[in-house]
Amino acid sequence: xxxxxxxxxxxxxxxxxxxxxxxxxxxxxxxxxxxxxxxxxxxxxxxxxxxxxxxxxxxxxxxxxxxxxxxxxxxxxxxxxxxxxxxxxxxxxxxxxxxxxxxxxxxxxxxxxxxxxxxxxxxxxxxxxxxxxxxxxxxxxxxxxxxxxxxxxxxxxxxxxxxxxxxxxxxxxxxxxxxxxxxxxxxxxxxxxxxxxxxxxxxxxxxxxxxxxxxxxxxxxxxxxxxxxxxxxxxxxxxxxxxxxxxxxxxxxxxxxxxxxxxxxxxxxxxxxxxxxxxxxxxxxxxxxxxxxxxxxxxxxxxxxxxxxxxxxxxxxxxxxxxxxxxxxxxxxxxxxxxxxxxxxxxxxxxxxxxxxxxxxxxxxxxxxxxxxxxxxxxxxxxxxxxxxxxxxxxxxxxxxxxxxxxxxxxxxxxxxxxxxxxxxxxxxxxxxxxxxxxxxxxxxxxxxxxxxxxxxxxxxxxxxxxxxxxxxxxxxxxxxxxxxxxxxxxxxxxxxxxxxxxxxxxxxxxxxxxxxxxxxxxxxxxxxxxxxxxxxxxxxx
Amino acid sequence: xxxxxxxxxxxxxxxxxxxxxxxxxxxxxxxxxxxxxxxxxxxxxxxxxxxxxxxxxxxxxxxxxxxxxxxxxxxxxxxxxxxxxxxxxxxxxxxxxxxxxxxxxxxxxxxxxxxxxxxxxxxxxxxxxxxxxxxxxxxxxxxxxxxxxxxxxxxxxxxxxxxxxxxxxxxxxxxxxxxxxxxxxxxxxxxxxxxxxxxxxxxxxxxxxxxxxxxxxxxxxxxxxxxxxxxxxxxxxxxxxxxxxxxxxxxxxxxxxxxxxxxxxxxxxxxxxxxxxxxxxxxxxxxxxxxxxxxxxxxxxxxxxxxxxxxxxx
Numbered sequence: 001x002x003x004x005x006x007x008x009x010x011x012x013x014x015x016x017x018x019x020x021x022x023x024x025x026x027x028x029x030x031x032x033x034x035x036x037x038x039x040x041x042x043x044x045x046x047x048x049x050x051x052x053x054x055x056x057x058x059x060x061x062x063x064x065x066x067x068x069x070x071x072x073x074x075x076x077x078x079x080x081x082x083x084x085x086x087x088x089x090x091x092x093x094x095x096x097x098x099x100x101x102x103x104x105x106x107x108x109x110x111x112x113x114x115x116x117x118x119x120x121x122x123x124x125x126x127x128x129x130x131x132x133x134x135x136x137x138x139x140x141x142x143x144x145x146x147x148x149x150x151x152x153x154x155x156x157x158x159x160x161x162x163x164x165x166x167x168x169x170x171x172x173x174x175x176x177x178x179x180x181x182x183x184x185x186x187x188x189x190x191x192x193x194x195x196x197x198x199x200x201x202x203x204x205x206x207x208x209x210x211x212x213x214x215x216x217x218x219x220x221x222x223x224x225x226x227x228x229x230x231x232x233x234x235x236x237x238x239x240x241x242x243x244x245x246x247x248x249x250x251x252x253x254x255x256x257x258x259x260x261x262x263x264x265x266x267x268x269x270x271x272x273x274x275x276x277x278x279x280x281x282x283x284x285x286x287x288x289x290x291x292x293x294x295x296x297x298x299x300x301x302x303x304x305x306x307x308x309x310x311x312x313x314x315x316x317x318x319x320x321x322x323x324x325x326x327x328x329x330x331x332x333x334x335x336x337x338x339x340x341x342x343x344x345x346x347x348x349x350x351x352x353x354x355x356x357x358x359x360x361x362x363x364x365x366x367x368x369x370x371x372x373x374x375x376x377x378x379x380x381x382x383x384x385x386x387x388x389x390x391x392x393x394x395x396x397x398x399x400x401x402x403x404x405x406x407x408x409x410x411x412x413x414x415x416x417x418x419x420x421x422x423x424x425x426x427x428x429x430x431x432x433x434x435x436x437x438x439x440x441x442x443x444x445x446x447x448x449x450x451x452x453x454x455x456x457x458x459x460x461x462x463x464x465x466x467x468x469x470x471x472x473x474x475x476x477x478x479x480x481x482x483x484x485x486x487x488x489x490x491x492x493x494x495x496x497x498x499x500x501x502x503x504x505x506x507x508x509x510x511x512x513x514x515x516x517x518x519x520x521x522x523x524x525x526x527x528x529x530x531x532x533x534x535x536x537x538x539x540x541x542x
Numbered sequence: 543x544x545x546x547x548x549x550x551x552x553x554x555x556x557x558x559x560x561x562x563x564x565x566x567x568x569x570x571x572x573x574x575x576x577x578x579x580x581x582x583x584x585x586x587x588x589x590x591x592x593x594x595x596x597x598x599x600x601x602x603x604x605x606x607x608x609x610x611x612x613x614x615x616x617x618x619x620x621x622x623x624x625x626x627x628x629x630x631x632x633x634x635x636x637x638x639x640x641x642x643x644x645x646x647x648x649x650x651x652x653x654x655x656x657x658x659x660x661x662x663x664x665x666x667x668x669x670x671x672x673x674x675x676x677x678x679x680x681x682x683x684x685x686x687x688x689x690x691x692x693x694x695x696x697x698x699x700x701x702x703x704x705x706x707x708x709x710x711x712x713x714x715x716x717x718x719x720x721x722x723x724x725x726x727x728x729x730x731x732x733x734x735x736x737x738x739x740x741x742x743x744x745x746x747x748x749x750x751x752x753x754x755x756x757x758x759x760x761x762x763x764x765x766x767x768x769x770x771x772x773x774x775x776x777x778x779x780x781x782x783x784x785x786x787x788x789x790x791x792x793x794x795x796x797x798x799x800x801x802x803x804x805x806x807x808x809x810x811x812x813x814x815x816x817x818x819x820x821x822x823x824x825x826x827x828x829x830x831x832x833x834x835x836x837x838x839x840x841x842x843x844x845x846x847x848x849x850x851x852x853x854x855x856x
Contacts, residue, residue, distance in 0.1 A: 042624040120586075123594040125577070128584045141586035195625045213626060213634050214806035215715045239714070242810075243801040246713060249690065250804070253697040253712040410817050412574030419578070450584065 029530045030234040032510070032523060035247045035259030039214050039240040043195040045177040046117045046124040051431070051519070054177045056238055059219055059523045060202040061181065064092050064110070064159075064174040069525040071516030073175040077105060077203065078159075087166030087472040088134075092159040097226035099183055101201045107153035109181040115139075115146040116182065129178040129433055132170070134162035165469045168337050168477065169436035176434055205231045205524040214240060219523075232512070232527035248505070251276075257510050257528060258521075261503035266321055275508045279323050280515040283332050283432035284500030285440070286324075288377070288393075288425050289418065289453040292493050296373060297424060301361040303492035306425075307346045308358035309400045310393060316498050319388050327496035330485055331440045334517050338437035339478045344489045344496070358400045367401045376405040378426040380414045389497070390427060418453045426453065429500065435518060437481050441465060444488050456493035543847070547840065554836045558829065562612070565828045566605055569821050576621035576819040595621060608825070617826035622818045628826040632808055635795070638715060639807035642799075643792030645723065646730035647785070653731075654738025655778070659769065661739065662746035662777075673739065680736030689729045689802040696725060713804035726803045730792060741784055746777040779850055786842035790835045794827075 040053040045061060048054065058067065066076035078092040098104055114133065117124050120142040131137045134150025150162030163170070173179060183194070183201035190199045200208040205228070206219035217238045221231055241247035244262035251259040252273075261269065261277065269277050290297050290306065297303060312326030325333070328347040333340055349357060367373045379390050394404045404425075409417075418426045432439045442449070445465055446457040464484035471477040502519045511527040577591055592598045596607060611618055617628035626634070661673040697712030716722045749755060750773055758768045795809025808827065815823035847853045 039623070041622050044625065047624045120590040121594070123587070123590040125587060125591065127587050127590075137586070140590070142590075192625065212715070212717075212806060213623075213631065214800075214810070215804070239804060241804060243804075245690070246693075246802045246804060249693050249698055250713045253693075253709075255712055255714065410574075412576075412578045412817070412819050416574040416578040448585070 030232065030528060032233050032236045032526055032528055033255065033257045034236060034238050034523070035241040035251065035256045035505075036238040037240070037260050038242055040217070043200065043208065043211070043217075044192075045180045045182065046113075046122055046126075048177060049125050052240075054520075056217060056219070057177050057180070058204070058520070059206040059236060060200065060204045060208060061177070062202075062204045063176070063180045064094075065171050066524075067175050067518065067520045067522050069512060069522075070514045071518035071520050073172050076175065077110075077181065078174070081171070087168075088163050090161045090163070090170060091154075092161070094157045094159065095226060096157070097203060098224050099201050099203050100207050100222050100224055101183070101186070102224065103185065104156070105181060105203050106156040107159035108156070109184060110159050110179075111149075111151050111153050112184045113180065113182045114151050115149055116187075117178065118149060119146050124178075126178050129173065129176065132163055132165070132167050132173070134164055136164075166472045166477075168474045169434055169438065172336065172434045172436060205522075206236060209235075216240075227524075231524055233523055236523045251505055251507075254507075257507045258513070259505045261505050263320070263322060263503060269505070273505075276505045278504040278506050278513065278515045279501045280517070281325060281332065281334065281499055282502050282517045282519040283335060283435060284429055284519075285327055285330065285332055286427070286429040286497045286500060287327065287330075288427050288495035288497060290425055290493060290495065291421060291423055291453075291455065292457075293421065293455045294424060296365060296367075297375075299365050300491055301365045302373070303495075304346065305358040305361040305365075305400050306397070306402075307344060307492050307495050308349065308354045308361070309396050310495055310497065311351070311354075311396055312497060313351075314396075315389055315392055319392055320498070322501050322503070324498040324501050327498050329489060329496060330444070330494065331437045331481075332432075332499045332517075335432070335437050335440070336435040337474055337478055339475075339482050342482060342486045342489055344492070355399050362400045362402075369401060372401050372403045374403045374405070375424040376407045378414050378417060378423050379406055379408050380411045380427070381408040393427075419450055421455060425495075427497075428453065431500065432518075437478070437485075438465075438468070441481055441485060441488075444493060454493035456488065456491070458487065458491065461487050543844065547844070550840050550843075554833075557836065558832055561832045562609070562825065562829060563605075565825055566608065566821075567601075569816075569819070569824055570601060572816075572819065574819055576821060578819070595619070608822075612829070617829070618822040620823050621820045622815075622823070623820075628822050631811065631823065632826060632830060635806055635808035635811065638718070638805060639795035639800075639809060640793050641718060642723065642726055642730060642805065642807060643789065643795065645727045646734060646792055647789055649727060649731040650734030650738050654735045655742050655781075657735070657739040658742025659746060659774070659777075661743040662750060663769070665747055670743075674743065677736035677739045680732050681740075683732075684798075685729050685733070685796065686798050686802070688732060689725075689799060692725050692729060693802070713802070715805050722803075726799050726805060729799055729803075730796060734788065734792070737784070737788075738781065741781050742777060745780045746773060749773045749777045752776075775849055779846065782842050782845050782849065786838040787835065790831065790838050794831050794834065 036055055037052045038050065040048065040056055042048050042053065043057055043060065045057050048057060062076045064076055064078040065073040068074040077094055077097065079095040081090055081092040083090050094105065094107060096104070114130060116122055118127055118130060118136055118140045120140060127140045135144055135148045138144040139146055139149050152160050154160050167173070181203065186194045186199055186201040193199055197208050197211050202222065205222055205225045207222045208217070209220045210218035219236045221234050222228065225231065239256065241250070241256070241259060244260050247256065247259045248262050248265065250256045261279070290303055292298055292303070316324045316326050328343045331338060331340065346354065362368070362373070377390055377393070390406045394406060397404050414426065417423050418428065430440065430443060442465070443451050444454065444456045444461060445452060446459070446462050461484050464480050464487065468477045468480035468484070471480060502515055504515065506513045509529050511529060512525045513521055577588065589598070596604055608618065617632070620626060620628050620631060623631065657673050657677070661670040664670045693712045696710040700709035710725055711722050714722055755768060755773050758772050795807035797809045797813045799805065800807045800809045811823055812827045815827060
């Protein structure tokens with residue numbers, strides 16, 4: 001009995017030692033609770049890579065341009081800018097605004113940030129996005145000192161940037177976290193710990209107040225933000241919702257105001273909480289990369305057959321049912337600075353004839369019902385549709401004499417095998433870093449290019465891309481890129497499968513959420529009005 | 543006993559060293575690396591990062607560098623979470639996992655022992671069978687089923703009883719508020735209650751038949767005194783050896799419970815660290831877990847002696 005008493009006392013102790021929870025934030029009606037897929041690796045813009053990290057850092061810092069309410073870039077830290085005749089020199093005029101510690105944001109802060117991003121010892125994983133800046137690549141490789149970078153402060157409010165080649169997408173790139181200014185004083189004082197609450201200094205609409213690792217990150221409105229009167233929220237809390245189904249339950253219980261949509265539950269969601277489902281196309285493509293250097297996939301007939309035999313409409317309409325558009329190109333529709341209009345030649349073949357034609361191609365290549373082609377398809381086991389889509393593809397390709405082995409592995413293994421060329425076929429995707437066709441087409445350029453998984457090598461394609469890089473006229477540049485894409489599509493280095501869609505759940509009482517092609521919704525533009533409604537998908541209270 | 547404890551501690555050092563060595567090299571044998579991802583890094587950047595983490599040095603040098611840091615109780619930087627070191631990550635997550643795990647053990651012991659004694663005293667009667675059937679169900683239903691079910695019941699739909707609103711938060715730690723702990727602790731405790739009840743019932747049934755219990759009864763002691771004073775002490779022995787690893791398991795967190803309830807414990811570090819090839823994080827958790835098991839086993843052995851005078855340490 002004594003043991004039991006001790007146990008009761010112990011359990012009382014364990015439960016009683018908790019303090020009052022900080023209910024204040026939960027109760028505050030103007031705080032937005034965002035489900036945010038994963039824990040950030042860092043809040044230092046030079047060390048991050050993911051969209052979930054960009055979500056938070058983009059609330060804390062502001063680049064020369066910023067993502068507008070609809071994802072389109074608008075002036076941010078820069079009020080206006082000019083471009084030289086040859087498109088190689090950009091001059092940005094900063095708006096007068098302050099860091100959250102009260103000191104002014106100057107052109108030097110941007111120069112400092114870019115040099116830090118490119119300095120080899122920073123080891124920034126995304127430094128290559130700045131390679132368009134003059135001398136950025138040699139600086140990053142340690143071949144030149146950081147002050148060789150083509151960026152300088154003319155005065156405190158004027159910033160001049162030299163480029164390697166004209167880049168009509170530069171204003172777009174300037175809203176990416178890779179180009180944000182960073183607070184020099186805070187970094188020099190605190191070193192790597194500058195990203196902790198209390199140390200973090202930003203020029204964005206919110207400031208960092210709490211970082212409980214793996215639990216939540218709390219931001220508060222920055223009263224010294226230049227446009228503070230137009231920021232509706234008093235704070236934002238980000239939760240690392242690694243489990244999409246668990247996040248859905250938290251969303252339904254009203255604990256989360258926005259969350260990621262668990263794709264497998266789409267039918268239930270459409271029936272029970274249609275008002276919360278936000279699905280729109282965005283700039284990403286899911287594709288099967290073909291190892292074009294490995295027989296028999298070096299045979300263009302086999303690659304064409306692979307493309308013919310996949311029924312993309314069945315995958316999008318019957319299996320995914322999310323409203324993805326079938327992909328017959330590399331560049332998604334709606335990409336900026338691009339005329340579009342291309343399609344793979346197979347798209348013109350009537351659907352009824354596609355399989356027969358693919359069978360013919362496979363027979364020409366030496367395969368048939370008695371001589372199957374054995375191939376393996378690498379799939380990331382973490383991808384949301386890791387089982388459903390590959391299984392359907394396996395069935396479709398069986399028709400054209402392919403015995404497909406589905407090889408599931410975790411992301412690190414899949415990508416390292418694909419990058420080393422140790423694979424036949426791999427189901428992967430690409431999401432644009434910035435809204436420009438160049439950011440898709442470079443996936444197929446030759447030379448040392450770790451992202452050209454297909455090892456596609458066509459000098460004519462590379463020449464067209466190079467020509468477009470040097471072209472200052474946006475329309476002509478777009479036409480050159482489209483010509484290059486058409487060339488590549490005719491040689492089938494990929495099986496483009498479908499274009500990606502945003503998968504967001506947004507409570508009906510969240511205002512200002514405009515679903516957009518960049519799949520970015522900055523908290524600055526959002527508002528909450530909890531008086532109006534209850535959480536979506538919750539049965540009405542008795 | 544002190545010299546015994548010291549000897550056991552010294553004996554644990556080579557064991558730990560073997561575990562560290564094995565874990566270190568096994569992690570490196572796994573294909574892929576910490577920086578392989580969707581987006582291949584350009585060679586310049588990869589070289590910068592490799593140098594920043596000493597990954598450009600030969601493997602044996604990295605091993606000795608790691609051991610050197612470990613001797614100063616530094617578990618190194620995390621390869622993924624770049625703003626926190628591994629030591630900081632474990633220090634932040636451990637209190638959460640400890641509180642959840644220990645609360646679950648306490649709950650499990652309380653209900654498990656009660657149910658076990660109850661069943662043993664009514665051996666092979668209806669009450670015994672129903673308790674053991676429920677225990678069996680408790681063991682067989684996995685936490686990834688009970689957790690979503692309970693969150694749906696208490697969080698999304700909100701149960702009310704006698705006009706009392708019993709709805710609970712579905713997820714989050716909320717600095718360890720009681721409301722946030724109830725569901726995860728229940729989910730963690732349910733299977734443990736079942737295991738404890740079965741263990742206690744089994745040993746109690748045996749002990750209740752033993753000679754000294756019969757003697758105690760013959761002396762006219764009340765049934766209550768016989769159970770609490772004489773039988774229970776021996777009946778709990780198998781439980782003690784079970785508790786060592788069970789506490790280690792619960793205190794180091796559960797990946798499933800942490801994922802489903804969105805709790806910042808250390809259970810997720812191991813699996814996520816392995817998936818991300820976060821070498822230092824996996825090693826840190828392995829070392830921590832190994833040390834914890836060694837310590838808890840030692841405590842269990844010492845407790846054994848306290849509970850059972852027949853055990854001697856040489």
